Amino acid sequence: MAEPFSFKYQLSTMAKERLDPSEIGVMIKLSIEHKAISLTAGEPSADIYPVEELKRAFGTIFEDPSLLAYAKEDFGLTELREWITERMRSDGMIPDWVTSRNILLTNGAGEAIELVAETLIDPGCTVLVEAPTFTETLLTFRKQGANCVGVPADDDGIIPEEFEKLLRSRSVRFLYTIPNFQNPSGRTSPLARRKEILAIAAKYDIPIFEDDPYHYLSYDEEAPATYLSLAGDDRRVLHSNSFSKLVAPGMRCGWLVVPDAIIPHLNAFRISAGLTRPAILQLGLYNYLSSVDFGERVGFLRDTYRVRRDGMVKAIEKHLKPLGIKTNYPKGGFFLWGEAQGIEDMTAFARFAVEKKKVGIIPGSAFYTIDEAKNGRGAFRISFAKVDPQTAEEGIKRLAEAFKEYR
Amino acid sequence: MAEPFSFKYQLSTMAKERLDPSEIGVMIKLSIEHKAISLTAGEPSADIYPVEELKRAFGTIFEDPSLLAYAKEDFGLTELREWITERMRSDGMIPDWVTSRNILLTNGAGEAIELVAETLIDPGCTVLVEAPTFTETLLTFRKQGANCVGVPADDDGIIPEEFEKLLRSRSVRFLYTIPNFQNPSGRTSPLARRKEILAIAAKYDIPIFEDDPYHYLSYDEEAPATYLSLAGDDRRVLHSNSFSKLVAPGMRCGWLVVPDAIIPHLNAFRISAGLTRPAILQLGLYNYLSSVDFGERVGFLRDTYRVRRDGMVKAIEKHLKPLGIKTNYPKGGFFLWGEAQGIEDMTAFARFAVEKKKVGIIPGSAFYTIDEAKNGRGAFRISFAKVDPQTAEEGIKRLAEAFKEYR
Incomplete structure (x- = not known):
């Protein structure tokens, strides 16, 4: 044969x-x-x-059969995107310009990382990451052809001097950071450190991609302000997050806060990746979130x-x-x-x-x-x-x- | 400002x-x-x-809380992959080598197309498509940098002589075809035409990517044999399919039949795209399919x-x-x-x-x-x-x- x-x-x-x-x-x-x-x-x-609560929340996902069609809402179920916006707003995580139209629902934060990689990476370009950093992000960035360069970090995360040294030495597409309770190091950048990093990013005019899935999992004190909120109207920060740690990974639901300038690109990449993620699941998740006391x-x-x-x-x-x-x-x-x-x-x-x-x-x-x-x-x-x-x-x-x- | x-x-x-x-x-x-x-x-x-049936089928998706974790099964819920394999087997759609380990569950067939594009396309390479063909596939292939070239078609689909002419004139990565009731033309390639196309693909040693979401929607006679089954042990055919037309698009569930040679690559791309798709949804779909008479x-x-x-x-x-x-x-x-x-x-x-x-x-x-x-x-x-x-x-x-x- x-x-x-x-x-x-x-x-x-x-x-x-x-x-x-x-x-x-x-x-x-x-x-x-x-x-x-x-x-x-x-x-x-x-x-x-929260198995029992989810069971209840999913009991009504078929009440609106139009959710079984191709989704009419490009970025995912409006109710859930509004819930996310309100939650982030009341927790001070977003600046004023962010509304539900800037929230793109994804298949876990992993897909958010993939879509950002497609939007901002060309083969051979340099992307700065924390050293060490999340393995699957390295896989995704490398897949797009990025040359990932680790910025040395200490117990407070990225070291500003090292960050600036790298920016002086080469053209950089963006900085990827997990500022809170980082995977793998467990490190958190304090507020003052974040402000320094953001000022340097602004000086060299590069965007920051903030991945913040552990945001709420703080055991001693609240997490410091997000890069997204610190940047304010400057809008150079992309922010990904996820329900995997807050509800369950099996929900496969994360989100990306998308600045208006790149909404059309993210939308086209989303279409190419199989249109929207399942709206019935987004509704079940929304039902759950709006039925419990999130705090x-x-x-x-x-x-x-x-x-x-x-x-x-x-x-x-x-x-x-x-x-x-x-x-x-x-x-x-x-x-x-x-x-x-x-x-x-x-x-x-x-x-x-x-x-x-x-x-x-x-x-x-x-x-x-x-x-x-x-x-x-x-x-x-x-x-x-x-x-x-x-x-x-x-x-x-x-x-x-x-x-x-x-x- | x-x-x-x-x-x-x-x-x-x-x-x-x-x-x-x-x-x-x-x-x-x-x-x-x-x-x-x-x-x-x-x-x-x-x-x-089938709203009522789906409602019943989804009533038990939380009985196994392990489905709320990160999925243990790389390619998606085993029960659903086995259902697909058995169904395709009994309908003569697959050759012997296809088992459930070759079935990758995706976010609609759209994601299957995206994953194949990542696996087989380099910027500047030529991919042959039917002229006309499915718009979103063109978007996805172009996004990866493919030079898509349309093969002229008649009422029986791709014209073999035109196909061979193109293969003689340039190096081609693969042929993409929707052989049944094509979107947009409604055309179907009869069995004899398929055999001709497959023989030419074998002669020039290129793979065929068969997209078959309308397979079961035949109104006059059964669809002819799939390229996948016709190729048999030769294993040069990738086959994508979907539950969007059989159950509902909102399920966002499709699949790709993956030859063993490229299972590791598809798996890595899947990880990079946000790990698995939601297993609870795959279970709901499986419950539905196994509770109704599919025929x-x-x-x-x-x-x-x-x-x-x-x-x-x-x-x-x-x-x-x-x-x-x-x-x-x-x-x-x-x-x-x-x-x-x-x-x-x-x-x-x-x-x-x-x-x-x-x-x-x-x-x-x-x-x-x-x-x-x-x-x-x-x-x-x-x-x-x-x-x-x-x-x-x-x-x-x-x-x-x-x-x-x-x-």
Whole structure:
């Protein structure tokens, strides 16, 4: 029999050269295979999905059959876009110019990132990202051909001097940042730092793409003002967000705040990506959001995750600190970032830990651009989102044992 | 006040040069504005959405809360992918090698087209399409930078000699075809024609991308064998399909049959586009499909649309034929194609007809590549999907009056 068609000579450059398998997926799978305690996935905790409320909210999604047609509203269900606008307005997250017509509903924030990448990236252009940053964003930007360059960061996020140094040295398309409780580092940029970064972006006249899915998940104090609101009428900030952490990832609903100047482009890219996302689902989500006290929901999430953050921090102080392993203290979100001096190859260590000690972590190199992966050499990410304090204690104990044996 | 940031210097080539507004959207909007009889939209008829059945089917989508997490199944809900595989198998649409692991669930067939475009298109490469063809596919292919070249077609679809002539003259990435009841022409390629086209594709060793959303909507006889099944073990055919016409467009659920050779690429593109589509919706759809007699549903759709097709054809014979306007006879789908000699600018005529005579049609040029738009000069598309025989009679009468006055 002849060989099946290989597609070898038809594959695009995008498909051939710009896709890399994620080390995160590998580690999540290994954790399951080895029945390990998993500190890997940045996924909300399944026990706090509002299942009963959602069930009620979705009970009426078929009352208006016109939602079963091709959607008439380009950017998604108006009610939900208005809910988002009002919520962001009352929480001081948006400047005056943002109305529901600037809200584009997407398939999770991931699709928002994809659409921005299509709008602003040409092959070979430079995009600045935090070092380290969210792996899937790197995948998406690289797919479009971006040369992603990491801006060195400290515990307060991007370092302004390093940011400006890079802007002086080359033409940059935009800066991508997760300013709150960043994935993977857990870092948050304080207000003063944000103002500095924004002033530099304005000086060099580049836009900022702010990805803020952890905004409400603050456990010690409210998150600082968004770049979007700080920029005000200047309108150089794109802002993506998501219901994945607030309601459930399975909703596959995120949004992008789109400045008027690029609404037509985003709309065309949305059409090309399969028209709108499902309006019945957007209605179910809207029904849910308008039937609950959102502030209470956020309070519940904060209380739940705070306990886990505290449990994880305590276990780390007990078991890792004595080994000289440095970790940071995240004020929100799902993650903390560790650095273990003396470990040259954290990927190899992570595999050792999951196989021999049955505890899964993500090696830091997964969050750097290919060129800069060596910077993540001794680093690792820990997720506490799904880990109660007892499990954290046991998991971190195992991790400490793994470090002791491996060294 | 300073001007808001324009994004002018950051826009990608994709955003700046490869997006064109669709004349279809314009005509649909004009039809609504002028309260015209609309023969424009290629949309299923809202009165035949299975609302009650869907309501029941969605009643249990929250029973398994794990569907609210990030999906564990890369390509979408296994049950639905298995249903699709079995259905296509029993209807002879797939060769043996296709199993549920080759089925990727997408946000309508539109997203399937987008993902294939990313996988197989590089800027400047040539992609062959039928002339005329589906406007949104042209948008998506052009967005990736393809040079779309139309293969001349007759009433049996692509003309084999023209296809081969083009393949001899240049390097081609793939052929895109809607073989059944094509949008916009209503044309269907008979079996013998398909075999010829496939043999030529094999001779020049290029893949075929078969888009088959109207497959089941045949009103006179079953659709001929798919390119996918005809290619058999050769595996050079990608096949996209959709539930939009079978259930409802608001489901936003389509699928792509992916040959094994490119599963990893499609998976990476899917991740980059916002991970999976909503599994709860896929479950609701699966519940619906497994609770009804699909054959009966298809029979009902055929009976409903056949009456409309017949009504439209009858009105055309009565009012347009005497004017010397040529139209074809579609054996299925939603569309028929007309050609009016002597009309140099069909776009201008379509605007005249909607404004003065309150009847909306789509000018043919919307379905050609930019370079070839002049070929659609005297042509127009009529959709009968939402038009009962009485309305067809009145609409076509108005159209005939418009032609008489305009000439």
